[in-house]
Amino acid sequence: MKKQVFAACPHDCPDACGVLITVEDGKATRIQGDPSHPITRGFLCAKVTKYLDRVYSPGRVLYPMRRKKSVAKGTGGRDAGDFERISWDSAFDQIHERFTAISREYGSEAILPYSYGGTLGVLNNASMDQRFFHRLGASQLDRTICATAGGEALISVIGRKMGTEPEAFRHSKYIIAWGANIHGNNIHLWPFVEEARRKGAKLIVIDPYKTRTAACADWYLPINPGTDVALALAMMHVIIGEDLYDADFVSKYTLGFDALRERVKQYPPEKVAQWTGIAAEDIRKLTHEYVGARPAAIRLNYGVQRCENGGSAVRAIAMLPCITGSWKELGGGLQLSVSGSWQLNSSALTRPDLMQRSPLGRAARMVNMSELGKALTQLQGPPIKAIFVYNSNPAAVAPNHNHVIRGFERLDLFTVVHEQFFTDTTDYADLVLPATTFFEHKELQTSYGHYFLQVSNQAIAPLGECRSNVDLFRALAARFGFDKEEACFRQSADEMIDEALSVENPLLEGIDRERLEEEHFVRINAGDGPFLPFADGNFFTPSGKAELYSESLAALGVDPVVQFVPPSESRHVEQAKLYPLELLARKADNFLNSTFCNLPATQALESPDLLEIHEADASARGIREGDAVRVFNARGSVKLRARVNGATQRGVVAARLNWAKLSADGANINALTSEKLTDIGRAATFYSTLVEVERA
Numbered sequence: 001m002k003k004q005v006f007a008a009c010p011h012d013c014p015d016a017c018g019v020l021i022t023v024e025d026g027k028a029t030r031i032q033g034d035p036s037h038p039i040t041r042g043f044l045c046a047k048v049t050k051y052l053d054r055v056y057s058p059g060r061v062l063y064p065m066r067r068k069k070s071v072a073k074g075t076g077g078r079d080a081g082d083f084e085r086i087s088w089d090s091a092f093d094q095i096h097e098r099f100t101a102i103s104r105e106y107g108s109e110a111i112l113p114y115s116y117g118g119t120l121g122v123l124n125n126a127s128m129d130q131r132f133f134h135r136l137g138a139s140q141l142d143r144t145i146c147a148t149a150g151g152e153a154l155i156s157v158i159g160r161k162m163g164t165e166p167e168a169f170r171h172s173k174y175i176i177a178w179g180a181n182i183h184g185n186n187i188h189l190w191p192f193v194e195e196a197r198r199k200g201a202k203l204i205v206i207d208p209y210k211t212r213t214a215a216c217a218d219w220y221l222p223i224n225p226g227t228d229v230a231l232a233l234a235m236m237h238v239i240i241g242e243d244l245y246d247a248d249f250v251s252k253y254t255l256g257f258d259a260l261r262e263r264v265k266q267y268p269p270e271k272v273a274q275w276t277g278i279a280a281e282d283i284r285k286l287t288h289e290y291v292g293a294r295p296a297a298i299r300l301n302y303g304v305q306r307c308e309n310g311g312s313a314v315r316a317i318a319m320l321p322c323i324t325g326s327w328k329e330l331g332g333g334l335q336l337s338v339s340g341s342w343q344l345n346s347s348a349l350t351r352p353d354l355m356q357r358s359p360l361g362r363a364a365r366m367v368n369m370s371e372l373g374k375a376l377t378q379l380q381g382p383p384i385k386a387i388f389v390y391n392s393n394p395a396a397v398a399p400n401h402n403h404v405i406r407g408f409e410r411l412d413l414f415t416v417v418h419e420q421f422f423t424d425t426t427d428y429a430d431l432v433l434p435a436t437t438f439f440e441h442k443e444l445q446t447s448y449g450h451y452f453l454q455v456s457n458q459a460i461a462p463l464g465e466c467r468s469n470v471d472l473f474r475a476l477a478a479r480f481g482f483d484k485e486e487a488c489f490r491q492s493a494d495e496m497i498d499e500a501l502s503v504e505n506p507l508l509e510g511i512d513r514e515r516l517e518e519e520h521f522v523r524i525n526a527g528d529g530p531f532l533p534f535a536d537g538n539f540f541t542p543s544g545k546a547e548l549y550s551e552s553l554a555a556l557g558v559d560p561v562v563q564f565v566p567p568s569e570s571r572h573v574e575q576a577k578l579y580p581l582e583l584l585a586r587k588a589d590n591f592l593n594s595t596f597c598n599l600p601a602t603q604a605l606e607s608p609d610l611l612e613i614h615e616a617d618a619s620a621r622g623i624r625e626g627d628a629v630r631v632f633n634a635r636g637s638v639k640l641r642a643r644v645n646g647a648t649q650r651g652v653v654a655a656r657l658n659w660a661k662l663s664a665d666g667a668n669i670n671a672l673t674s675e676k677l678t679d680i681g682r683a684a685t686f687y688s689t690l691v692e693v694e695r696a
Contacts, residue, residue, distance in 0.1 A: 306678075
């Protein structure tokens, strides 16, 4: 029997592709893009095109596994050899026993859930799992590792994570890809950009690394890491100083313009050029072109906010369309994320009220995931005695890798990992539980790059004894007896989708599960024509205006008017005398964070063992193409191979994330990154990292 199943890709990407899965006699035999999807239009990225290799990989975890008593944590981990198969009942019994004992001795906050964007499906990202941990009384996880700096900064200016829809970019005359590698990791926006260029639009790329997108640009402006806020302030210095702003839009729809006017006087292009590495005349040219070519759009991405001043950078860039008035124009504005449009019933899905029913009788403490090393080794209050990892691979992706590993190596830390493969993190697990792929469960799928909501249907039965996050935590709640007191622990996926959509959001009015199942994808209620969310103001801030001066940030001790403060790890500080090179700890184009790293088909598309270095920096250190090099700072070191290729400017080196155990010395680039947090959003600062390089 042959059938075709409509699904949606749930991986951490703005595109959320519509997918068609062909199933024959219960086995998936083909995956392709849905040609009827208005945004993703029938093609998939190189990673997901090969997704059958992932689903049917011989490396899949298919059964619950327990670490053998003879094998110490972290000593093996290349495959399943460290583990022995057990039943689900045995796994649940062990979790119940250990969690109960830990809660009795140390309190329930000694248990920490750790998850992030392994799936962005609404149910399997955050629903039954959080219900379980809220009722248990476990510590809450502050999920900051990727997007909170930029997200909270954007919200401080326009009130909600919304922006220019991708279809509108075809109407742009001037497109700035600011820290956005569209061609590499937002590929379904690229056809709209190319359509605009065929009609005469110009593409400008601002990025410290010469990405695929930069190589295709009409004008590439390399910028020093961590100085984006200064560039945006210099642009506003020119716009305001030369009266190039939209006075009508500013007077009607912005708040705090006078304070911003005074602040940007401190950032003339000549001064900012010294920080950014971009010549003053180029800053002026960029500004004049941006203001003069209407409509102009900015595709801003999250790399910009992974510096210590990353929140300020997003704030400053987000102010540009507010003072030029480009929000009024089809093909104008800005996009960072549109995830704020959904406003699903998240409280019904995650039930934070269950913390009041926990042994604590109150909200549990919050632990920042970007400081996992500190949490596992030196947390004040109840020590972390158990960690339950799902939707993440912290032994690869968390900053300050060596600190994190010291925590995972603790013999008294009970570690449970729900995973599809034996990752860096499972090397330190006591229990490994098998997880489904998106082929194997039903899901509700939003997007942070377009305005279409989708239901992703289950295509095949779970392989082996794999369980989805929803099924796992539903069963675990039953083992703890929570299902007898709370009906929410007995809900099906369909019931949870219905609950998620039961929300008073005009943008979702009339969109229910039945309609999604019939139509497969449904656009938000933005009218039949283009969606211009802020053409007439209507910002979602407390004032209803774009806030160039933020009282909410002032209340948090942040300067209410945006300013530039150089990162504490940059070429402008004393520490640069010891470690003079700024490291871009990049994500690979053909992996997704640490997902796909282990698959041969995607490994063949990447070279994660390279250190990219400018010719002048290489020559000064006696380094030639292909040499083995050691990259180091006070936190750690990694061994890589030199690539002297001009993709980085002088003073900047770049390397790509990989699984640590797939690296030559068992460490990845996060051995070099720190647990410092951003100025807004408490997020990770992967791109504020100083290093030195020497021949190995």
